[in-house]
Amino acid sequence: MLSQEKLNKVQEIIARYPEGKQKSALIPVLHLAQDVFGWLSAETMDYVASLLKLEPIEVYEVATFYSMFNLKPVGKYLFEVCQTGPCMINGSDDIIEYIKQKLNIGVGETTPDGLFTLKTVECLGACGYAPMMQLGKHYREHLTKAKVDQIIEECRKNAGILN
Amino acid sequence: MSVKLLLEKAHVEGIRSFDVYRREGGYRSVEKALKTMSPDAVTEEVKKSGLRGRGGAGFPSGLKWSFLAKPEGVPRHLVCNADESEPGTFKDRYLMEFIPHLLIEGLIVSSFALGSHATYIYIRGEYAWIPDILEQAIAEAKNNGFLGKNILGSGFDCEIYVQRGAGAYICGEETALIESLEGKRGNPRIKPPFPAVKGVWDRPTVVNNVETLAAVVPIINMGGEEYAKIGVGKSTGTKLISACGNINKPGVYEIDMTISVEEFIYSDEYCGGIPNGKRLKACIPGGSSVPILPANLLLKTAKGETRYMNYESLADGGFATGSMMGSGGFIILDEDQCVVKNTYTLARFYRHESCGQCSPCREGTGWMEKILKNIDTGKGKMSDIDLLWDIQRKIEGNTICPLGDAAAWPVAAAIRHFRDEFEWHVNNPQESQTRNFGLAHYADPIYVPA
Numbered sequence: 001m002l003s004q005e006k007l008n009k010v011q012e013i014i015a016r017y018p019e020g021k022q023k024s025a026l027i028p029v030l031h032l033a034q035d036v037f038g039w040l041s042a043e044t045m046d047y048v049a050s051l052l053k054l055e056p057i058e059v060y061e062v063a064t065f066y067s068m069f070n071l072k073p074v075g076k077y078l079f080e081v082c083q084t085g086p087c088m089i090n091g092s093d094d095i096i097e098y099i100k101q102k103l104n105i106g107v108g109e110t111t112p113d114g115l116f117t118l119k120t121v122e123c124l125g126a127c128g129y130a131p132m133m134q135l136g137k138h139y140r141e142h143l144t145k146a147k148v149d150q151i152i153e154e155c156r157k158n159a160g161i162l163n
Numbered sequence: 164m165s166v167k168l169l170l171e172k173a174h175v176e177g178i179r180s181f182d183v184y185r186r187e188g189g190y191r192s193v194e195k196a197l198k199t200m201s202p203d204a205v206t207e208e209v210k211k212s213g214l215r216g217r218g219g220a221g222f223p224s225g226l227k228w229s230f231l232a233k234p235e236g237v238p239r240h241l242v243c244n245a246d247e248s249e250p251g252t253f254k255d256r257y258l259m260e261f262i263p264h265l266l267i268e269g270l271i272v273s274s275f276a277l278g279s280h281a282t283y284i285y286i287r288g289e290y291a292w293i294p295d296i297l298e299q300a301i302a303e304a305k306n307n308g309f310l311g312k313n314i315l316g317s318g319f320d321c322e323i324y325v326q327r328g329a330g331a332y333i334c335g336e337e338t339a340l341i342e343s344l345e346g347k348r349g350n351p352r353i354k355p356p357f358p359a360v361k362g363v364w365d366r367p368t369v370v371n372n373v374e375t376l377a378a379v380v381p382i383i384n385m386g387g388e389e390y391a392k393i394g395v396g397k398s399t400g401t402k403l404i405s406a407c408g409n410i411n412k413p414g415v416y417e418i419d420m421t422i423s424v425e426e427f428i429y430s431d432e433y434c435g436g437i438p439n440g441k442r443l444k445a446c447i448p449g450g451s452s453v454p455i456l457p458a459n460l461l462l463k464t465a466k467g468e469t470r471y472m473n474y475e476s477l478a479d480g481g482f483a484t485g486s487m488m489g490s491g492g493f494i495i496l497d498e499d500q501c502v503v504k505n506t507y508t509l510a511r512f513y514r515h516e517s518c519g520q521c522s523p524c525r526e527g528t529g530w531m532e533k534i535l536k537n538i539d540t541g542k543g544k545m546s547d548i549d550l551l552w553d554i555q556r557k558i559e560g561n562t563i564c565p566l567g568d569a570a571a572w573p574v575a576a577a578i579r580h581f582r583d584e585f586e587w588h589v590n591n592p593q594e595s596q597t598r599n600f601g602l603a604h605y606a607d608p609i610y611v612p613a
Contacts, residue, residue, distance in 0.1 A: 085451055
């Protein structure tokens with residue numbers, strides 16, 4: 001369950017909206033929960049419903065609508081590679097192929113060590129800096145195979161330090 | 164000589180901080196509006212400026228503001244649409260990242276004009292690092308008396324909150340955005356009632372794009388009439404263009420809408436031409452949903468006149484031979500690009516982003532994606548091309564929100580202008596997998612700079 005600090009944050013978010021409109025806090029609170037738990041299990045969604053005094057179904061229908069919410073566990077590092085027009089023009093297909101080979105996984109799959117998940121996404125608004133991917137909070141842009149190698153290396157290193 | 168009203172200071176060292184922004188003349192429009200003008204007078208200036216919505220639709224902003232219902236005792240809200248998701252578009256991100264105080268300043272003045280005491284910035288969820296930048300700017304503005312209670316002693320109270328979306332293009336549509344802000348799925352509402360009467364929490368609401376609200380700052384500083392002198396005709400002021408695809412200098416440019424498309428593509432001040440000496444094949448000038456134009460119709464209108472980077476000129480010829488300014492997402496395709504494949508990726512995008520409420524869009528986008536994928540991978544039939552045309556026609560105009568149109572237009576324009584390329588794919592299923600059509604067949608439309 002969420003720490004007191006996070007629960008305070010939830011209250012702070014609810015206070016942004018008029019009295020009785022705490023449902024508006026749903027998406028921000030789901031983000032917060034996903035940041036803590038890594039993905040949104042049914043238990044987590046039920047918990048969020050109780051925090052905001054909503055019916056669980058109100059949370060499920062929102063969580064299933066938005067593409068950023070992970071409804072099953074993902075790897076520690078989630079590679080979300082854009083494949084829409086402007087990225088495709090700049091070679092995103094090759095980048096996706098390369099990551100698949102390099103990590104030996106398909107799109108939507110996670111490496112056996114639980115470190116990496118590969119997803120393809122639609123336009124993330126970095127068209128001038130294509131090809132690109134989202135990694136956590138930030139974008140990695142102007143991707144090349146060498147840069148992908150570097151990013152994977154960097155993730156492995158960070159994971160090692162954290163372990 | 165280019166005029167810069169929004170990005171002039173974007174590269175000043177430290178401009179993200181309140182102190183530097185203020186030193187560079189920031190927040191003057193708040194002082195001017197709150198100390199010397201009435202809310203209606205601010206709206207009047209925006210009307211006079213001729214400012215048109217910068218999100219894509221190009222609707223006159225002052226007029227939109229004047230529709231806001233003001234029933235006694237009911238709070239009103241301004242919502243800033245920062246859900247920038249139209250493929251090819253990344254201008255709002257640039258503005259928020261590099262000069263966040265400009266948006267906050269525009270929001271304060273606009274909130275004053277509209278009487279919004281709680282204003283929300285709805286930003287796409289993937290721009291996950293930008294809320295921190297905006298919240299920092301909001302906190303600084305508040306510490307300096309430009310937000311909060313009784314701003315600058317004017318008696319006007321205002322708070323600004325940042326709300327993140329969670330991955331849904333449809334939430335850029337204003338009623339879907341409002342639903343999302345209420346904590347629901349992003350399903351667009353049937354209009355009327357319009358948000359100006361019944362918006363967020365059923366209260367009167369104005370939803371404006373980031374760039375639109377930022378433009379209120381120069382409008383108030385210089386006056387609406389002066390602002391209207393910049394640009395040409397009904398394309399007043401400056402416009403941010405995010406340029407991408409096959410160009411030497413992708414990025415965000417502020418233009419005054421008097422330059423020609425050719426200058427924008429080839430001048431070193433802007434896109435800097437096409438890499439590796441390649442030729443220009445086609446362009447999607449206003450974000451992925453506007454019609455693609457082949458090079459010959461892009462640089463000159465069907466009448467043979469120079470085409471300019473503004474609302475009227477880009478639309479010259481209607482959808483038969485023209486396109487749209489849209490969101491300013493400018494995508495260039497060089498001679499090696501495949502229009503079929505590009506159209507397929509866009510169709511896939513719209514299928515992915517359809518909210519599923521209206522059958523023509525939910526079913527039609529899926530069909531278009533499948534058929535285009537077949538043609539692209541050498542499994543297409545000649546009748547597929549007419550089938551595609553038929554499907555897009557049945558989507559357009561038959562949905563609650565414009566996503567249906569946005570999905571239909573790129574397919575229609577690709578077939579309209581590049582039908583022979585589609586046919587070539589069908590007739591040459593093997594060859595089309597290894598070689599591009601453009602080189603062999605587009606000698607005329609492909610543009611070679613003098």
